[in-house]
Amino acid sequence: MHPAQKFGDNPVEVRETGHYTEEYVPSFVEKWDSLIDWERRAQSEGNFFIDLLRKRGVKSVLDVATGTGFHSVRLLAAGFDTVSADGSADMLAAAFANGMEDGHVMRVVQADWRWLNRDVHGEYDAIVCLGNSFTHLFSERDRRRALAEFYAMLKHDGILVLDQRNYDAILDDGYTSKHTYYYCGEDVSVEPEYVDEGLVRMRYSFPDDSVYHLNMFPLRKDYTRRLMSEVGFQNVETYGDFQHTYRGEQPDFFIHVAEKE
Numbered sequence: 001m002h003p004a005q006k007f008g009d010n011p012v013e014v015r016e017t018g019h020y021t022e023e024y025v026p027s028f029v030e031k032w033d034s035l036i037d038w039e040r041r042a043q044s045e046g047n048f049f050i051d052l053l054r055k056r057g058v059k060s061v062l063d064v065a066t067g068t069g070f071h072s073v074r075l076l077a078a079g080f081d082t083v084s085a086d087g088s089a090d091m092l093a094a095a096f097a098n099g100m101e102d103g104h105v106m107r108v109v110q111a112d113w114r115w116l117n118r119d120v121h122g123e124y125d126a127i128v129c130l131g132n133s134f135t136h137l138f139s140e141r142d143r144r145r146a147l148a149e150f151y152a153m154l155k156h157d158g159i160l161v162l163d164q165r166n167y168d169a170i171l172d173d174g175y176t177s178k179h180t181y182y183y184c185g186e187d188v189s190v191e192p193e194y195v196d197e198g199l200v201r202m203r204y205s206f207p208d209d210s211v212y213h214l215n216m217f218p219l220r221k222d223y224t225r226r227l228m229s230e231v232g233f234q235n236v237e238t239y240g241d242f243q244h245t246y247r248g249e250q251p252d253f254f255i256h257v258a259e260k261e
């Protein structure tokens with residue numbers, strides 16, 4: 001029997017950084033890949049990250065939010081020297097198996113971002129934190145701490161690439177996401193069940209009627225950019241979806257690219 005997600009009697013009060021390990025239970029992790037449909041995801045994303053990293057001369061990459069391995073596998077396939085970290089052992093096990101299927105022996109390390117330097121060694125040309133992962137940090141202290149750990153693990157000319165859902169749109173205009181990026185599984189519906197300035201509780205419903213939730217902190221775009229600068233990152237650039245410009249219609253996701261020096 002797989003353990004169920006545990007949110008207690010009042011799920012909207014669960015606003016804790018460390019809670020992500022209880023949310024990504026194995027049954028949810030197993031469904032994750034049907035939820036995000038790798039092929040369609042790869043199509044909609046194109047080579048955005050790969051091109052960006054190549055253009056900057058990146059060779060070594062630390063994927064700090066490996067999840068089930070989508071980006072790590074793509075990075076390995078593109079020839080980057082990649083280390084794959086995540087705080088969830090279940091996620092890493094799934095990632096490793098996915099990597100093997102594609103012919104890669106992934107280098108995986110279980111590490112929480114708050115103590116990243118304790119568990120992961122070396123310095124990298126780039127750190128990627130993708131798939132709306134940074135949203136799992138619920139206090140500003142943890143966000144600053146994680147960013148400082150990322151900063152410390154970069155080479156002097158290294159870059160951080162971090163994406164996030166467009167929470168400004170959810171907080172200000174109601175939920176209008178087109179669901180084109182990331183959550184491309186045909187039969188999976190993803191919707192916010194509860195929203196306030198300190199919590200977006202997302203509901204994931206699968207075709208077999210199972211339902212899972214993730215509690216996330218709604219990062220406003222300018223807030224994330226400011227935090228990155230305050231921790232010491234330079235030249236924080238923000239892209240909408242996977243285009244170089246965003247105007248008019250609201251993008252679903254933002255991608256921040258920040259330089260160490």
Ligand code: SAM
Nearest residue numbers: 065066067086087088091112113130131133136
């Ligand atoms: N990047 C993957 C993708 O795009 O498919 C996975 C994204 S998943 C939404 C978020 C991942 O971040 C999970 O695998 C979770 O275990 C990890 N995570 C969340 N908070 C973390 C923390 N404080 N330290 C380390 N990993 C964390």
